[in-house]
Amino acid sequence: MIGFDPQTSCFFLSGKNFSYVFAVNGVGMLQHLYYGHQIAASDAAFLIKAHGEAYAPQADDLNYDMRTDDMLSECGSFARGDFREPTVVVERADGARMSRFCYHSHKIVKGALPLKGMPCARKADETLVVTLKDDFSEVEIDLKYTVSEDSDVLVRSLAVRNGGSDPVQVKKAFSFCAELPDTRRNFSALRLTGSWAKERAPVLSPLAEGILRLHSSRGYSSHQMNPFLALLEENAGEEMGECYGFALLYSGSFAMTAECSHNGSIRVQGGISDELFGWKLCAGEVLETPQAALCYSREGLGGMSRAYHDFFRESIIDPKYVHARRPVVVNNWEATYFDFDNEKLFAIIDEAAKLGIDTFVLDDGWFGKRDSDTSGLGDWVVNGHKLKGGLQAVIDRCKQKGLRFGLWFEPEMVSEDSDLFRAHPDWAIAKAGVEPCRGRNQLILDFTRKEVVDHVFAAVSKVLRENDISYVKWDKNRDMTENYSASLSPERQGEFWHRYALGFYDLAKRLTEAFPEVFFEGCAGGGGRFDGGALYYFPQIWTSDDTDGMERTKIQWGTSILYPLSSMSCHVSACPNHQTQRTTPFFTRGAIASLGATGYELDLSKLSFEEKEQVKAQIENYKRIDELVLKGDLYRLSDPFHTNYFCEMLVAKDKSRAYLVGEQFRADPCDHSRVLRLQGLDAGTIYCVEELGLKASGGALMDAGLILPHLGDCGAWGLHIEKA
Ligand code: DGJ
DSSP states (O other): OEEEETTTTEEEEEOSSEEEEEEEOTTSOEEEEEEEEOOOGGGHHHHIIIIIHHHOOOTTOTTHHHHTTTSOBSSOOBSSSOOSOOSEEEEOTTSOOOBOEEEEEEEEEESOOOOTTSOOOSOOSEEEEEEEEESSSSEEEEEEEEEOTTOSEEEEEEEEEEOSSSOEEEEEEEEEEEEEEOTTTOOEEEEEEOOTTSOOEEEEEEOOSEEEEEEEOSSSSOSSBOSEEEEEOTTOOSSSBOEEEEEEOOOSSEEEEEEEOTTSEEEEEEEEOOTTOOEEEOTTOEEEOOOEEEEEESBHHHHHHHHHHHHIIIIISOHHHHTSOOOOEEEOHHHHTTOOOHHHHHHHHHHHHHHTOOEEEEOSSSBTTOSSTTBOTTOOSBOTTTSTTHHHHHHHHHHHTTOEEEEEEOTTEEESBSHHHHHOGGGBSOBTTBOOOOBTTEEEBOTTSHHHHHHHHHHHHHHHHHSOOOEEEEOOOOOOOSOOOTTSOGGGGGGHHHHHHHHHHHHHHHHHHHOTTSEEEEOBTTBTTOSTTHHHHOSEEEOOSOOOTTHHHHHHHHHHTTSOGGGEEEEEEOSSOTTTOOOOOHHHHHHHHTSSEEEEESOGGGOOHHHHHHHHHHHHHHHHHHHHHHHOEEEEEEOTTTSSEEEEEEEOTTSSEEEEEEEESSOOTTOOOOEEOOOSSOTTSEEEEGGGTEEEEHHHHHHTOEEOOOOOTTEEEEEEEEEO
16 A cells, blocks of 8 residues: 655555554755554554654755754765765766755656566556755656555666756665665664575675665675665564564665664665666666565564565566476486486486476576587587587477476576687677686676677577477586777776666567576576665576575575575585585485485486385375475575585465474484474464374464484484374
8 A cells, every 4th residue: 555645744564564654844855754553544643743743854054964964864965964874866967966956856656666667566556756856966866665455565766867858977876765764673683695606695794883884786686685685673583573574576686784783773774786886878778777676574684584485486587487386307427427418318307207307407508519518508508419409309308208498598608618709709798908807717798788698599599499408508618808899988897787787688688588388597606696676587596506406505595584495406416525615414304305406417327226215215206296386485494504414394375284394403312402383373273283193282282392203313304294
């Protein structure tokens, strides 16, 4: 619900459980009044009086500009008395950079607003657009707020428009500014950090005076820092307490800041990285910023995660795929790496068919001159030496065995030893005269250039058109350097990162629209581009290259803080694990992989009879529980970072059934912390815990709990809980 009261000039927004309130104050600025648990619209007058007037600058006060430094604002201004981080900074033709944006007009429209060239919420009830005008130039900003009655997520973004006749330079354009009074709540900041093979580990630290800055300058969202920040009040935990989430629906270099200021408030902002950003905006042009998804929960982090999961499933992920049974794939990467031929692949395909796997995905190495990672990228033509009979022979084998076929691409990259590079050396990101940094022996194609994106679209499309391919794995294996495009004029080099992201989205949009029957999986050297923008095009993303049965619990736990389980590709791989050298039971690897889109990443032909029987059982189990993975509510019960157990539970929305997976890391005969209290069940309903032969009320299972079985090192259990 979005309301506007002309008497008080107050905007009142509500979603499922939250309210968000701001008003035009006496000096024409948008003053923030409230963000938190839902309150009645009739309380707007109280908010204006009690909260607004306390900090409102008065127009008849000669020094009122300086009072804006105390005010909670919907859009931080620059060099006009508000000394906190600005939201938008514009430099005029004369070099002046001061700005203060005041209310001009607004409109409330039905539904979500499309965002040209970028991912955006697909559906919503209403959108408010408030237009602000700069006091000193012809620049205008549209602040956009999108809400739905059934969601705890508020979607925000802004657009900067040059209404004048001279070009201006936008020096900074974040997507949103949100302010929270911190009084007595003592917020801590949670972020998802990591590295290759260790993505999205949650780190919580107290906020203190100054600015907390999360960012990526790697040209994509990155393994190191997810574009997400949550603020947790002092007493908030997994199950209870107030949490605010801020997630960018963006895959490019980004920045997010939380500034604890002198007035006791926290200003949270984020969007396109402002590091050396600059965007030349000519007369009449508009710069759109990516969307951000804000979420309020007073059911702790768990409640926040469930609200985000619903949002991603209902509004971001392609509706065609979001609730559809996901293919159970076997991928040949860890089975063969670059060293394969028809025989090796056929052995995997034949075994896959016997075990009930439905899709075979051919990974890196099928194209060009690609026997190692030093060559071939960019040449999307089958390597006939390796694959006798080309892709067709592999596809025919899949078809004979009743399997579908998937193929790996790394569309954004080029090897110097490739026909593409020899023909177009200038298409790689580089600056003439400067030796480019290499990553995994490769360079990145300059996706700020339309002709480069057009070429890749044509090359990938040709392969998809000429072959029966139902699945594409879209990889990306290096960070960006140089940050320079030969095709951009000097004053436009600050546009580079965002233009690259727009080029990536352009290709993703064109390919997914041209091949709607192809399922696209995202990947970036594991989970380096696991973000809300990528999920718009890729219903699931390869979560991490670390497939170890123990490490994986942490990666999946951290990823689930924001992203739904169905968006995580989770594969069972061989032991000793290729990343950690650890050996974990086959059952454990399958149980952990069942908490996501399950698949396999090993040479099936080398499995023992018992392991093959387990694969069959795992696939049967997955078919039984995949509705819960696709649509259920997640409860995280035992934290793998701080306890000897990992445990997560999926509960059907109607609470008729649940599925629980746990792992014990170290065997411990004297472990007295084995009581596991379940969550999310209906207290009055009687449930059967199938594997334990127990019957109990949801209340007893949640309050008294289960006693976990003793297991060996890295032992796991999976429990099916059904209404009796
Ligand atoms: C990185 C991915 O994460 C792996 O799964 C695999 O596809 C390799 N790249 C191939 O180069």
